[in-house]
Amino acid sequence: MMRNKLLGLLLFALSFSALLSCETDGPDDYKDHFVKYYGGDGDQESKDLLVNDDGTVVMLGTSTETTGKKNVLVVKADVEGKQLWSLKLVGPTDEMAQDVEKISTGPDAGNYLIVSNAEKSVADSLAIRLTIVSETGDSLKSFLIDRYESQEAKSITILSTGQYYLTGKVKNVDTLNVELPGVIDLEDSFDMIIGSDFSLVSSDRFGKSTVASGVKILDRSNSINYALYTDEFIGADGVYESNFVFRRYNKVTNDKESFYSGSPRMNEYLADIDQSLTGIFLAVGTQIDPNTKSTKVYVTSINSSFISVNTEATVASPNQGEGVATCAAIDGNFFWVVGNEIRSGGLRNIWLGKLDGTDLSTVFSRTFGGPSNDDTASKVLQLDNGDVLILGTMELVNQKKMALIKIKANGSF
Amino acid sequence: MRFYKSLLSGLLLISVIHTGSFAQTTSCEAQLSAATAEFEAGRFYGIPSMLKPCIDNGFTREQRQRAFLLLTQAYLLLDDPIGADNSYLEVLRANPEFLADTARDQIDVVYLSKRFTASPIFSLSGRIGGNFSPISVISTINSSGEQGVDNKYKLRFGWQAAVGVDWHLSERIAVTAELNYAFTSYRKDQVKFNNDLEQFTDKQNWISVPLGVKYSFFVRERIRPYVFGGYAFNFLFSDKGQIKIFKRDAGEGSLDESSPEFSFNSYRTKLNTSLFLGIGAKYKVGIDFLFAEIRYNAGLTNVVKPTTTYGSTSPAIEYGHVDDYFRINNFSISVGYVKPLYKPRKLKHIRTKSVLKGIKKQGT
Numbered sequence: 160m161m162r163n164k165l166l167g168l169l170l171f172a173l174s175f176s177a178l179l180s181c182e183t184d185g186p187d188d189y190k191d192h193f194v195k196y197y198g199g200d201g202d203q204e205s206k207d208l209l210v211n212d213d214g215t216v217v218m219l220g221t222s223t224e225t226t227g228k229k230n231v232l233v234v235k236a237d238v239e240g241k242q243l244w245s246l247k248l249v250g251p252t253d254e255m256a257q258d259v260e261k262i263s264t265g266p267d268a269g270n271y272l273i274v275s276n277a278e279k280s281v282a283d284s285l286a287i288r289l290t291i292v293s294e295t296g297d298s299l300k301s302f303l304i305d306r307y308e309s310q311e312a313k314s315i316t317i318l319s320t321g322q323y324y325l326t327g328k329v330k331n332v333d334t335l336n337v338e339l340p341g342v343i344d345l346e347d348s349f350d351m352i353i354g355s356d357f358s359l360v361s362s363d364r365f366g367k368s369t370v371a372s373g374v375k376i377l378d379r380s381n382s383i384n385y386a387l388y389t390d391e392f393i394g395a396d397g398v399y400e401s402n403f404v405f406r407r408y409n410k411v412t413n414d415k416e417s418f419y420s421g422s423p424r425m426n427e428y429l430a431d432i433d434q435s436l437t438g439i440f441l442a443v444g445t446q447i448d449p450n451t452k453s454t455k456v457y458v459t460s461i462n463s464s465f466i467s468v469n470t471e472a473t474v475a476s477p478n479q480g481e482g483v484a485t486c487a488a489i490d491g492n493f494f495w496v497v498g499n500e501i502r503s504g505g506l507r508n509i510w511l512g513k514l515d516g517t518d519l520s521t522v523f524s525r526t527f528g529g530p531s532n533d534d535t536a537s538k539v540l541q542l543d544n545g546d547v548l549i550l551g552t553m554e555l556v557n558q559k560k561m562a563l564i565k566i567k568a569n570g571s572f
Numbered sequence: 573m574r575f576y577k578s579l580l581s582g583l584l585l586i587s588v589i590h591t592g593s594f595a596q597t598t599s600c601e602a603q604l605s606a607a608t609a610e611f612e613a614g615r616f617y618g619i620p621s622m623l624k625p626c627i628d629n630g631f632t633r634e635q636r637q638r639a640f641l642l643l644t645q646a647y648l649l650l651d652d653p654i655g656a657d658n659s660y661l662e663v664l665r666a667n668p669e670f671l672a673d674t675a676r677d678q679i680d681v682v683y684l685s686k687r688f689t690a691s692p693i694f695s696l697s698g699r700i701g702g703n704f705s706p707i708s709v710i711s712t713i714n715s716s717g718e719q720g721v722d723n724k725y726k727l728r729f730g731w732q733a734a735v736g737v738d739w740h741l742s743e744r745i746a747v748t749a750e751l752n753y754a755f756t757s758y759r760k761d762q763v764k765f766n767n768d769l770e771q772f773t774d775k776q777n778w779i780s781v782p783l784g785v786k787y788s789f790f791v792r793e794r795i796r797p798y799v800f801g802g803y804a805f806n807f808l809f810s811d812k813g814q815i816k817i818f819k820r821d822a823g824e825g826s827l828d829e830s831s832p833e834f835s836f837n838s839y840r841t842k843l844n845t846s847l848f849l850g851i852g853a854k855y856k857v858g859i860d861f862l863f864a865e866i867r868y869n870a871g872l873t874n875v876v877k878p879t880t881t882y883g884s885t886s887p888a889i890e891y892g893h894v895d896d897y898f899r900i901n902n903f904s905i906s907v908g909y910v911k912p913l914y915k916p917r918k919l920k921h922i923r924t925k926s927v928l929k930g931i932k933k934q935g936t
Contacts, residue, residue, distance in 0.1 A: 166741065170785055177803050177847050181872040185711045185897035189881050194888050195717035199766035200821035225821045234717075242718045529890030555892040557819050557829040560765070563717065572882040 192546070192572040194527075194553075195240035195563045201225050202559035203232055206256040208538040208550040209271075214238040217271055218550055219259040220537075220561045222247060229253040231275045232561070233292055240563055244296035252278040254288065258314045265321035265355040267291050270299060272323070274315045277303065284309035284332070287325065289357060302357040307364065308332045310349060316376040322360060323353040326373030326387070329364055338367040342399060348373045348387050367391055368399050374429045377440075377465075383408040384465045386442060388429040393419045400449065401426040403442050403457075407465045420459035420471045422446065427457050431484040433494065438463030439516045441494040443482040446473055456482040456498045460516050472519045477501070477510050477526070483536045489545060492516040497536035497549055500526050509536040509551045511570070525570045529554070534562075541568070600626035604639055616646040633858075636666035641681070648680045656684060661916045664690035668859055668914035671792070687922050692912035695738040695746070699865070699908025703730045705756040705776075710874055710897040713881060715888055716764040723896070728757035728773070732904055743791045748800060752780040756902060769818040772893055774836065776900075777810040782848055796854045796861075804869060806844040811836040815891045831891055839880040839887075839895065844873040846902070854910060861910040871899035 197203065197218060207219040215237050222232040231248040233256075248254065258274040273290040287310055290301040304310065309330040316324040328346045336344040347366030350373050354360050365371070371389035385408065390401040402421030409415070420442065421427040429444040439460055446457035455473035462469050474480065477500035485496045494514050499507040508528030512521050528534035532554035540548045545568035553562040566572055607622045623639050631639055640662040647655035660681075663670050672685035707725040714721045736750035760772045784802020813836045819827040852865025876895045880886065887893040 166745070166747070166785070173803055174801075174847070177845065177872060180845065181870075182710060182874045182897075182899060185874050185876075186878045187711075188878060189711065189713050189897075192882070194715065194882050194894075196715055196765070196892055197717050199718075200824075225824045236717050240717045245718070525884060527884050527889055529885065532890060534889070553889065553892070555890075556817050556831070557827050558765070558768075560892070572879075 188572070190239045192565050192567060193240050193563075195236070195565075196553065196555065196560040197234045197236070197242060197245070197563070198222065198232070198558075198560045203561045204535075204552045204559055205537040205550045205561040207259045208540060208548065208563075209259055209261055210540055210542065210548065211261065214542070215243065216548065216563065217259055217261075218561055218563060219256045219273065220552075221254075221256045229255055231256045231273060231290070233259070233271070233273060233296070234561065235296060236563065240565065246292060246296045246298060248273065248275070248290055248298060248301075250275075250277055250288065252280070254278070257312050260315055260317055262291075262317060264317070264319075267299075267355070269294060272315060272317070274312050274325070276311050279305070279309070281309075284330070285311050287312045287327070289315070289323070289353070304351065304353070304359065306351065306359065306362050307349065311372075313373060314375045316378055318352075318378050321355040323355075323357075324350065324376045324378065324383070325353055326350040326376050326385070328370075328372035329366075336367070342367075343369055345369050347371050348389060350376065350385070370401055375432050377432070377434065379465075381410055382465065383410065384440075386429055386432045388427065388444065390426070393421075398424060400424060401428055403427050403429045403444060403459055405442070405461060405465065416466055418467055420461075420468045421457075422471075424449070430482050433485050433487050434463075435487040435492055435494060435516050436489070437492050437516070439469065439492060440465060441485050441487075441496070441514065441516055443485040443496050443498070445481045445498075454479050454481060454501060456480040456496070456510070456512075458482065458485075458496065458514060458519050460519055469517070470519055474498075474512060474514070474519075474521060476521065476524060480510055481507075484538045486538075486540050488513060489541050489543065493522070495539045495541055495547060497539040497551075499535050500528075506531070506533045507535050509534050509549065509564075511536075511539065511547070511549060523570060527551070527564060532556070600630040600632075600635055604631075604635055604642075607639070607642055611642055611646060616650050619643065619646050633666050637663055637670060640666060641670075641677070644684065645678055645681055648678070648684065657687075657918070660684055660688055664688060664914075664916035668692070668912070668916065669792070687919055688916065689919055690914045690916040691743055692740055692914050695740065695910050695912040697736045697738065697863070697908055697910040698734065699736070699863070699906040700733045701731065701904055701906030701908075703732055703754060703756060703902050703904035704728065705730065705758050706901045706903065707758055707760075708871065708899040708901060710899060712896050713894050714762075714764070715892045715894040718764065722761075722763040724761045726759040726761060728759055730754060730756040732906065734906070734908075738786060738910075744788050746786045746788075748782070748784045748786050748802065750780070750782045752778075752782060752804075754778045754780060754902070754904075756900065758900070760896075765819075766822075767820045769820060770891075770893060771816040771818070772813060773816075774811065774813045775833075776808055778806050778808055780804050780806040784848065788854075794856045796856070797851065798854065798865075799849075799851050800865075800867075801847070801849040804846045804848055806846055806869075806871075808840055808842055808844060808875070811840045813887075815887065815893050817891065836887075839877055841873055841875055841877055844871060844875060844900070846871045846873075859914065860912065862907070863910055864905070864907045867902075867904045867906070869902040869904075871901050873899060875900050 201224045205220040218234045234245045235243045254277040271292045276285045286305040291299040307329045312327040348371040349364045351362040352360040368391045373387045377384040385406040402419045426447045432442040442459040446455045459471040460469040479501040481499040500510040508526040512524040536551045538550040549564040640659045643659040668690035672682040704727040732754035734752035738746040740746045762770045782804035786800040788798040814833045815831040846869040848869045850867035854861040854863040
């Protein structure tokens with residue numbers, strides 16, 4: 160009898176402890192750090208990302224419908240990556256997303272400015288569309304910029320005056336070169352100032368050699384810092400090969416200073432530039448060896464005055480890669496860089512690196528991607544809490560989707 | 573007195589051996605009937621020798637029971653307790669579940685029976701059957717950021733086989749332990765990206781050690797229902813998954829792709845636990861049992877390792893597949909065989925109150 164009582168007691172204790180051990184709630188890490196995909200029918204490729212003050216994010220991409228038509232896709236998501244709204248901007252022709260910025264001043268303050276490149280009726284020619292989208296995902300108005308025969312925007316900068324500074328490249332229909340006979344002139348760089356009412360205030364186009372494109376304009380208190388790439392002769396370089404080129408326009412004196420970064424006999428194509436908390440700049444792009452076609456992530460550190468290069472280098476790993484975007488890290492002199500690791504067969508993985516802005520050494524890196532898929536990076540941002548956001552395009556077996564990757568500063572989920 | 577009793581037993585034994593050849597020429601049933609007639613006529617001394625040949629070779633199990641019961645009665649009347657004890661032990665060996673009955677048997681036999689038991693201390697069992705595994709989601713995790721993602725878990729059938737041992741604390745209560753292999757499976761259907769379907773089929777192989785308690789009813793009937801429950805340690809030693817994606821875009825047919833079946837071991841918690849409850853019934857076949865039971869395992873552990881939900885080359889990156897956090901339950905139906913390891917033996921503590929109760933009951 161005593162044995163049965165003891166057994167009963169033991170059973171009760173075991174059952175009670177077993178019930179207590181039941182996992183009814185998992186850790187919430189998956190909400191804070193994740194990979195989330197966005198899109199619907201067809202394929203969606205990411206392009207740009209911004210973070211709002213409340214931690215929500217706005218992602219910009221291009222949606223290729225099942226008919227082949229390309230439209231601009233805007234998605235807003237909360238801090239856990241849950242989609243709040245999405246908006247597809249459907250134009251009469253193919254339209255490719257390029258840049259998204261939050262408007263901070265002027266009549267459209269609080270709205271988003273979307274930059275896209277729209278096919279014109281003439282084959283292989285583009286116009287630029289600026290679209291204002293409200294915080295709640297409504298398309299409010301849009302403007303088409305068609306200044307040249309074919310213009311492709313790279314980025315837009317919202318100036319402190321409330322105007323917009325647009326840059327990119329003009330594709331020449333006639334490639335005969337007036338300035339440099341014998342050298343084919345495929346494209347020129349351009350910049351345009353657009354009024355807050357979206358009227359064209361001014362425009363400038365330059366470029367003598369084969370390729371040139373404005374990439375980004377940084378508005379600073381005393382200067383406009385302009386980053387581009389071109390294969391014009393620069394300095395002692397006696398070969399037409401592309402380099403990163405930087406120009407500083409002094410707002411007070413109107414002086415202009417130029418300098419460049421790049422290796423002789425190599426082509427460097429700039430993709431992005433940002434400034435660290437300590438003031439130095441990091442420019443990121445791709446270096447291509449014209450002979451071997453070897454492709455490397457190329458980075459250049461520029462001093463805080465934006466008048467000279469501190470140091471420049473290719474990133475050792477990945478061995479073959481493309482530099483796509485950069486952002487200043489929240490800790491001192493460091494920068495986050497995203498690019499694409501090119502694997503054998505040409506398939507790519509998203510590559511993330513944290514670089515020391517002083518010596519350009521890689522202090523941390525990791526890749527994301529499926530072994531059979533072509534996955535590419537678009538943008539990287541670091542949040543105030545240290546988390547890192549990467550926007551990319553992931554190929555999920557039979558479709559491409561915009562992907563938002565949110566990781567901790569140490570690279571883990 | 574004791575000397576004479578022993579002498580008597582010895583003589584009986586010699587008599588049994590001596591007359592062995594007689595039994596071989598007579599049918600054992602007839603021999604048993606003859607011995608019974610001898611007993612009823614009050615001639616006890618010749619009974620052992622009459623039965624000896626058939627005891628050695630010829631009685632069926634049921635006949636052995638009757639024969640040794642007759643011998644037990646004879647020895648009791650001959651005042652030979654050793655012989656009676658030995659004979660009653662043989663009764664229990666022939667039928668371990670034999671119970672003397674005040675309505676049928678001599679009161680001396682009934683009292684004697686209270687000094688013995690053949691109840692098994694251990695029983696061995698084996699079972700086999702089918703199962704399915706309902707999923708209890710702890711946290712829903714979607715790889716798609718969009719709203720309106722629809723997740724449904726579908727049941728798939730598996731099977732299991734087990735061997736077990738019951739430690740009988742009493743006739744009704746036993747502590748049970750098993751070694752169980754189970755193959756389980758489920759399917760998760762997720763609709764996302766505007767009507768695309770992702771089908772994830774998960775197949776798991778488990779080794780489990782369920783420890784529990786079993787309570788039996790109607791322990792003297794041919795069909796004996798029982799209930800059981802306990803705690804199980806479940807080792808997930810293999811988990812394989814396959815992802816099928818049906819891209820169903822408007823205006824286009826379904827573009828279907830399927831992954832190979834690949835290991836999910838690194839994404840799973842190896843050691844899981846569960847509580848189980850069940851009911852069953854044993855059906856007596858000879859001195860053993862066939863049984864059938866249904867069992868429900870309530871999983872207690874998150875089967876998914878939370879740290880592996882995302883990774884550089886995880887299914888989340890390659891296929892857009894993310895596991896929810898979930899517990900896996902299991903509902904199984906089994907049939908099996910129980911071999912009680914009967915052990916006829918003398919009891920240390922004798923209880924005879926039930927005899928008096930039985931007599932009183934008969935009187936009313």
